[in-house]
Amino acid sequence: MRAAVVREYGEPLEIEERDRPTAPPDGVVVEVEACGICRSDWHAWQGHGDWVDDRVPRGQVLGHEPAGHVVDVGADVQTIAEGDRVAVPFCLGDGTCSYCHSGRGNVCPNGTALGFEADAPGAFAEFVAVPAADYNLVPLPESVSPTAMAALGCRYVTAFHALEHRAAIGAGEWLAVHGCGGVGLSAVQVARALGARVVAIDVREAPLAKARELGADATVDASTVEDTATAVREATDGGAHVAMDALGSRTTARDAIAGLRRAGRYLQVGLTGDDDHGEIPLPTDAIAGRELSILGARGMPPTRYDEVLSLVAGDRLDPGALVTREVPLDDVPERLAAMTDFETVGVEVVTEF
Incomplete structure (x- = not known):
């Protein structure tokens, strides 16, 4: 099968032929029909994460946002049965x-991160193996492409x-989204679906215009x-x-x-890069004096995906509104490079493998 592989950090991914994976006893193999290109892939490609012992190994197949059958x-x-349409967290x-x-x-201590660890090759590939499939796989409704x-x-x-x-945002509350990349723009739409008001912050007009289109107040x-x-x-x-x-x-x-x-x-949702190496000084006296809460968020438990999918099925969320480009696997190296200087807007998705 064809796959996009990190050979050297910061150098273009190589499109290689790899053996098709086989299903582990508790797992499945999914034929990938679409996979998003995420800034976390960019961090992995750059070799970031060594400061928390989380750098992807060379030879890794990237890609962690797949759907297929x-x-x-x-x-x-x-x-799970052959032919089932699924999403892979x-x-x-x-x-x-x-x-x-x-x-x-x-946050399973024995879990793996798809596309980021040697024992979990990613989905910038024609096929991807998924362990513990009964727990991890998410059935894909017919209404969701x-x-x-x-x-x-x-x-x-x-x-x-x-x-x-994590934050339990309430209807009528204000959310400030700092950084309107893929996750930031998603937060704008999600917050509006949950009844919150949104102010979006960025240094570029294009993503700010997209934020307004998605409902930012x-x-x-x-x-x-x-x-x-x-x-x-x-x-606010x-x-x-x-x-x-x-x-x-x-x-x-x-x-x-x-x-x-x-x-x-x-x-805290965004991951740091070379400038900060995982350490950001924060105003601790103000945090204490104003009783501010600090929360982290990483992905979402597989068992709760139905909550998001119900919003999509009810037309309260429209993830397709963020898709600005569909690309073949061969374009992944170039599209990752475009993220270096923030030259992408919205979500780009690989749809040809």
């Missing part, structure tokens, strides 16, 4: 630990998990204002109730915290 089923699988739990049993499989599911990928589900499960161009946090507080009548750093930098993190109202909740 099952073509091979392991002997121990009970609920990137946070793969083992299905047996206390975290998985309590609905927190996205593989391309739309790839757009849901890790972006929408991460945004939904962050806002609904206000936008702030951080490249044109003297103080971003002041602009956010003015737009005193500060956001919830702020999300959807990029992962000291600027967006500190601006997000500074723009919160008292007792606000800060969500």
Whole structure:
């Protein structure tokens, strides 16, 4: 099969021939019909994550936002059959630990991260193997296309998990989204579906225009204002109730915290790069004095995907609205490179393998 592989960090991915995977006893093989291209793939390609012992190995097949259909089923699988249309979460739990049993499989200590670990080759490929399929695989409703599911990928589900499960954002509350890439724009749409109001912040007009199209109540161009946090507080009548750093930098993190109202909740979703190496200094005295909460979010438990899919089925979320380009596998190296200088808008999806 054909696959996009990291050979050297920062060098173009190589399109290689690989052996087609076989299904483990508890798993399946999925023929990939669509796979989103995510900024987390860009971080992996750059070799980031060594500061938390999370750097992808050379030779890794990237891609972690796939949808497709099952073509091979392991002997121990009970609920999945050949031909089933499925989505594959990137946070793969083992299905047996206390975290998985309590609905927190996205942080399973024995789990794997699809496309980021040697024992979980990714889905920039014609086929992908999925372990613990009865626990991990998500049935895909007929009304949701593989391309739309790839757009849901890790972006929408991460945004939904962050806002609904972690921050418990309420109807009428203000969300400030700092960084309007894929996950940031997803957060705009998710927050609106949950009844919240949104101010979107970025330094580029194109994603800000997209945020307004998706329902943002206000936008702030951080490249044109003297103080971003002041602009956010003015737009939200005193500060956001919830702020999300959807990029992962000291600027967006500190601006997000500074723009919160008292007792606000800060969500860290974006991952840092070479400039910060996983460490961002935060205003701890202000956090204590204003009783701010700091929350992290990583993907979403496989067992809760039905919550997002029900919003899609009910036309309250439209992941297809974020898809700006469909590309063949051969274009993945170039599209990842375009992310270096933030030359992409919305979600790009591989649909030809």
